[in-house]
Each structure stands twice: as C-alpha cells, then as structure tokens.
Amino acid sequence: MKRNKIKTILSSEAARPSVLLKGWVRTRRDAKTFSFIEINDGSCLNNIQVIADDQLENYEQIKKLSTGSAVSVTGTMHDSPGKGQQWEIHAIKIEIIHIAQDDYPLQKKRHTDEFLRTISHLRPRTNKYGAAFRLRSRLCFAIHQFFQDRGFTYVHTPILTGSDCEGAGELFQVTTLDMDNPPRTDGKTDYQHDFFGKTANLTVSGQLEGEMFALALGDIYTFGPTFRAENSHTSRHASEFWMVEPEMAFCDLAEDMDYAEEFIKFLVDFVMTHCASDLALFAKFVDKNLMKTLETIVSKNFIRLPYSEAISILNQSGKNFSYDVFFGADLQTEHERFLSEEHFKQPVIIYDYPKTIKPFYMRINDDDQTVAAMDVIVPRIGEIIGGSQREERLDLLETRMDETGVSRQDHWWYLDSRRYGSVPHSGFGLGLERMVMLVTGITNIRDVIPFPRTPGSIEF
RNA sequence: UCCCCAGUAGCUCAGUCGGCAGAGCAGGUGGCUGUUAACCACCGUGUCCGUGGUUCGAGUCCGCGCUGGGGAGCCA
Numbered sequence: 001m002k003r004n005k006i007k008t009i010l011s012s013e014a015a016r017p018s019v020l021l022k023g024w025v026r027t028r029r030d031a032k033t034f035s036f037i038e039i040n041d042g043s044c045l046n047n048i049q050v051i052a053d054d055q056l057e058n059y060e061q062i063k064k065l066s067t068g069s070a071v072s073v074t075g076t077m078h079d080s081p082g083k084g085q086q087w088e089i090h091a092i093k094i095e096i097i098h099i100a101q102d103d104y105p106l107q108k109k110r111h112t113d114e115f116l117r118t119i120s121h122l123r124p125r126t127n128k129y130g131a132a133f134r135l136r137s138r139l140c141f142a143i144h145q146f147f148q149d150r151g152f153t154y155v156h157t158p159i160l161t162g163s164d165c166e167g168a169g170e171l172f173q174v175t176t177l178d179m180d181n182p183p184r185t186d187g188k189t190d191y192q193h194d195f196f197g198k199t200a201n202l203t204v205s206g207q208l209e210g211e212m213f214a215l216a217l218g219d220i221y222t223f224g225p226t227f228r229a230e231n232s233h234t235s236r237h238a239s240e241f242w243m244v245e246p247e248m249a250f251c252d253l254a255e256d257m258d259y260a261e262e263f264i265k266f267l268v269d270f271v272m273t274h275c276a277s278d279l280a281l282f283a284k285f286v287d288k289n290l291m292k293t294l295e296t297i298v299s300k301n302f303i304r305l306p307y308s309e310a311i312s313i314l315n316q317s318g319k320n321f322s323y324d325v326f327f328g329a330d331l332q333t334e335h336e337r338f339l340s341e342e343h344f345k346q347p348v349i350i351y352d353y354p355k356t357i358k359p360f361y362m363r364i365n366d367d368d369q370t371v372a373a374m375d376v377i378v379p380r381i382g383e384i385i386g387g388s389q390r391e392e393r394l395d396l397l398e399t400r401m402d403e404t405g406v407s408r409q410d411h412w413w414y415l416d417s418r419r420y421g422s423v424p425h426s427g428f429g430l431g432l433e434r435m436v437m438l439v440t441g442i443t444n445i446r447d448v449i450p451f452p453r454t455p456g457s458i459e460f
Numbered sequence: 461u462c463c464c465c466a467g468u469a470g471c472u473c474a475g476u477c478g479g480c481a482g483a484g485c486a487g488g489u490g491g492c493u494g495u496u497a498a499c500c501a502c503c504g505u506g507u508c509c510g511u512g513g514u515u516c517g518a519g520u521c522c523g524c525g526c527u528g529g530g531g532a533g534c535c536a
Contacts, residue, residue: 027496027498029494029496029498030495031492031494031495032492032493032494034494035495036494036496038496049495049496066487067486080494082496083495083496084495084496102488103470106471107470107485107486107497108486108497109485109486110471110472110497111471111472112471112472114528114529115472117528170534205536228534228535228536230534230535231534232533232534232535233529233530233531234530234532234534235530236535236536237535237536238536242536243536322532332532332533333532333533382536383535384536385536386535386536430536432536433536434536435536444529456527
C-alpha cells in the first residue's frame, strides 16, 4: 500500500476505509485507555490526529513516542468528535520508525527566529518555516507558469563568469590557484595560470547574456542563483539569493512596466489562491495586515511616477529627511518608504532616473539627462523590481561605456548585438526572496532561505 | 564599513541600590482526563559570552574582544 499524504486525507470529502500515513510526531497526549498522536508529514501545515488504543501490541512503546519521532500508521478514517479537526485516524497498526532523542531542540511552543537560525537543519520542521518553504516552492512554480503561459523561453545564463565590471556590487572570485603559493609575474598573481586563463567570478546578474537570447528567441527569462560579496549586515541582503530576470525584444519601458506590474499581481494572486492555509498562518502570527496588503497589491493599479515628480513630492512633503532631496540624488530608503508607505500607501513605479546614478546599459532618453529605468517600490520591502529599456543604439552605448569606464574590448560580444539587427528591448530583475518576504510578511531574508549565506556565516 | 541594542538553565526571560542564582516551558516520576501549546503534584538543571580592571564583595560598574539582533550605506 502506498502512503497517503496528510494533505490529501484532510481534504477528503468522505471517510476512507483504509489509510497509510508516514510522518513525524508533533505532540502526543495520553488518555486513560488510548493516546492522541498528532502527526505531520510536511505535505501541509495541519497535523492529523491519530488515536492509538492501548490494545495495540506495542502500546508501551507507543507511549514513549516523543516529539520529532518518526512513525508509520495504518488505520481507518473517522469523523472526529473533538474540536479543531474534521477527520481523525484510528490506528490498527503503528510502526515506530525512529524515536527522537529527548534532547530534540524543537519544543511545543514558540521559538525565536534567531534561535531557529542556529538550527537551520531542523527549523523546516516548525509550522512557520514549513509554511514559508512550501510557499517559496509554489512561488517558483508560479514564476515559471507566468512566463511559460506567455511564450517566454527559460534560459540558463552562466553562474561562472569572466565579466568583472558590471558594477552590481562586489564579486566572489573563483579560482583553483594555490592561495598559499600563487604563480606570480612582476609580484602580482598571474591569472593566466588560473583554471580559465583569466580571473573568474560568480555571477551578479544574468542580464547581459539574457539580452543575447532575447535578441534571438524574442521573450526569455532567467531564474537562478546570484551572488553578491557585499559586506552588508541587514535584514534584506544575502550573499546568495535567487533572481528572476525576464528580457523582452521589441519592448519599450512602458511595456516593461506593464509586465512588471502584471507579474507581481499574478504571483500575489497565485499564492492567495493556492497557498491559503499557509498564508493564514502568516496573517495570524507574522503580520496582522498581510491580507490587506496583498489585496491592495492585486486590486489597485500601481502608481507610475517619473523620478522628477517623485523629487517634487518629497520636497513638498514637509518631512525632514536625513538625506537631501534634489534632482540627481539617488532615492534613499527613507524616501522610498515615504512614497510607498505614507504618501501613496501602495506599490509605486518610479521611472526616468537621472543617467548619472544608473548603469551604462540603460537607454538614454531624448532629454539626454535621464535614462529609461524603472524601480517597483512596495510598502515594507522597498525595491522589489529594478529594470530598464536597454540602449540599442551602438554609438550611444559606446559613449556611455566610455563615460562609465566599462571596457568595450571585454564586451565585444555584447556590442555585436547592436551591430546585427539591433532592436529596442527591455527587461527587469526580481529578487525571489524579497517576493517571498512580501507575501509572507517575514521581515528577515535569512528566514526565507533554507540555508542562508551572509557575511561571516556559512554553517550547514 | 558606520551607528545603536543585547548575551543569565535545553528554550523564553526576570534578577531592584553592587551583598547566598530565579520563574515559566521543555525533561524525569506519579496522578487525572476524547485530549487540542491538555491539566495537577513532586524532582534535577548554571563557565551569568570571553578577557582585563575597579571594589571587602561584580550577573550588576568600567575597558577590550567575540557572537547575535536592529538601523544606515549598497542593492535584488
């Protein structure tokens, strides 16, 4: 007999004559002639209650089942007379697979997130983290569905890269050289002897390679791990995270913003529809306003605000910001929070930023002062999407590269795309973890990554 | 990298003015009960983060360090 998942059993319309469950004991309570055992198998948030009668041949062993122990239960399904559940299982046979040691760190009460981070290998066994990682999985599925339904091609851009000047944060270097005794030329490490014959790094973005495929396959997306060696200790940054980067040919900035808004709404609506019970946990224990926030995102059109107007609103707000606001200044966290959380109280897309604060590949607008860039700002999270229309005009792109100190020689292949059938195209990047944070209300990125990597921390 | 806060039992935390180290939960034993973070009684638990100093005396005050957290910068 194949095992039944608890999710399937609990959602049954009618009682089944025979079930086989395998899972872990969450809690056990003894009655006079039987024992209540609550079992969880990870298929859903809820436990199933098993009634173990003292007539079972191994009842003395069953009474020793501690929290965390693994069991296999064969039994019959019945309406539960107790409160809190529709169904329960009357055990015919309980096979003890393993009894957890009594120093099992997870208790039948609330733990702090900080403590659970020190036991990342066990925390997915808790309600909250189980829900978070199930939800993360569903969100990844939804990301693929959104793009596949719209005819996008999934492209695997490289994780090892020879490019070292994309300007998106600090890079992790990858080498096979003997770090205690590297080959040297003129006193400096000679990377001609390294594995690839030059320096190599972990990717900080698949965008440039993604553009090459958009200019061949039309609409593409990348979705994979991304690495930043920035020494930042905040609740929103990790050294290893996942990023989704769609890239669309024949697409301008307005259409790019349309896609970004439609995408976020699709993902939020998807989890509201398909992850209702897990979401309910977050709405109850993590963020009381969660459902209201999500409904706002799905129902309201995102505000679209040129950067110059954002500057005006900030200057007229009467707020005393720590950082000055003027045309040419990068928007700080306090400014973004004011706009999305206080002024508009909903997602805002800010676009047409000054070229001086944006990278070389963004398309210059006719005013020659701004570029066709856009950031999607959401309450509580801040920037969740950053994107732009790309500069498709070879001469303007080369000028921008020279201005910003990006090597034309190293990017010869990138420039080739502007020589052979160059077309307007656009794309954006969405941080998966920030999306998980948005839909769960979890405030620390370390709690939405199974085994998070941050500066000074790579246990597990 | 900068600013702020914290570190006491397995976990969550209290510890007053510098004067014998505490509670709840978890664990153990017994009892009770179609129970729901079950309940009741009893029992055990310490490098008070480390280090140096002030003091008759430091968990408590001071210096340095480590670890964790919050915020900023940078960004997704």
